[in-house]
Amino acid sequence: MSAFRTSGPARAGQYAALLAYLVFLAFPFLWLVSTAFKPAAELGSLHPTWIPKDPTLENFRQAFDEQPLLRAAGNSLFAALTAALVAVAVATPMAYVLARRRSRLTAAATGWVVVSQAFPFVLLIIPLFLILKNLHLINTLGGLVAVYVVWSLPFALWMLTGYVRAVPAELEEAAAVDGAGRLRILVSVTGPLLAPGIVATALFAFITAWNEFFFALVLLKTPEKQTLPVVLTHFLGAEGVADLGPLAAAAFLATLPSLVVFAVIQRRITGGMLAGAVK
DSSP states (O other), rough: OOOOOHHHHHHHHHHHHHHHHHHHHHHHHHHHHHTTTOOHHHHHSSSSSSSEEEEEOOOHHHHHHHHHHHHHHHHHHHHHHHHHHHHHHHHHHHHHHHHHOHHHHHHHHHHHHHHHTTTOOHHHHHHHHHHHHHTTTTTTHHHHHEEEEEEEHHHHHHHHHHHHHSSSSHHHHHHHHOOOHHHIIIIIIIIIHHHHHHHHHHHHHHHHHHHHOOOHHHHHOOOGOOOOHHHGGGBBBBOOOOOHHHHHHHHHHHHHHHHHHHHHHHHHHHHHHHHHHHH
């Protein structure tokens, strides 16, 4: 029997609020898909429709002709994939220490990780820009990767700490009693149990970097280095008028990788958050 009971009207109100929220979330994507397949005549119509009357792929052809989408997608893929791998490699041992070593230092470190999530982009970009300039990493994908690692590391650390705490310490103690060393315990006992969390964290860091715009706009100057979110802004004219059809088509293609990855990992992300919450 559930510990929480709700009346019929209250339950109906909850479902109505949930439905309204889902519609609100889905509206931008549905509009994007509809616009991407509409011909120019329908895009300028005073009576827009959800389903294109004469769907076309012309917007996709124009998008590839007008902007280097494949090169930009390659830059985004390199930056996002590298940042995700580095973030997980750095965060995993740190999360293990925070989860297993209880002290004032680890408590302070955990608190700082949580507080750092509240920092706005503008607060970080100035010191990061100066550091990258001194390292001659401005306008390089390597510099952008370093920024993405710094940006995604706190959340990756928080997620992995929850996964580590979800692994019973008694398993490690039993392995130690059987004569296993610390390294063997980490590799043979804890490591396999953390694998789902590591994968989920890496994919989350990948999505964050793939969708990131502000840092890429500030740090990358030459067109050859720009990432996909920055290139999408080129469909806006000098007067701020959007080339709507190609822009929607390019944005739709840029959204697909994130949707696919998130569809794969959403259960594991939820599991990781809950693992941290119930401890």
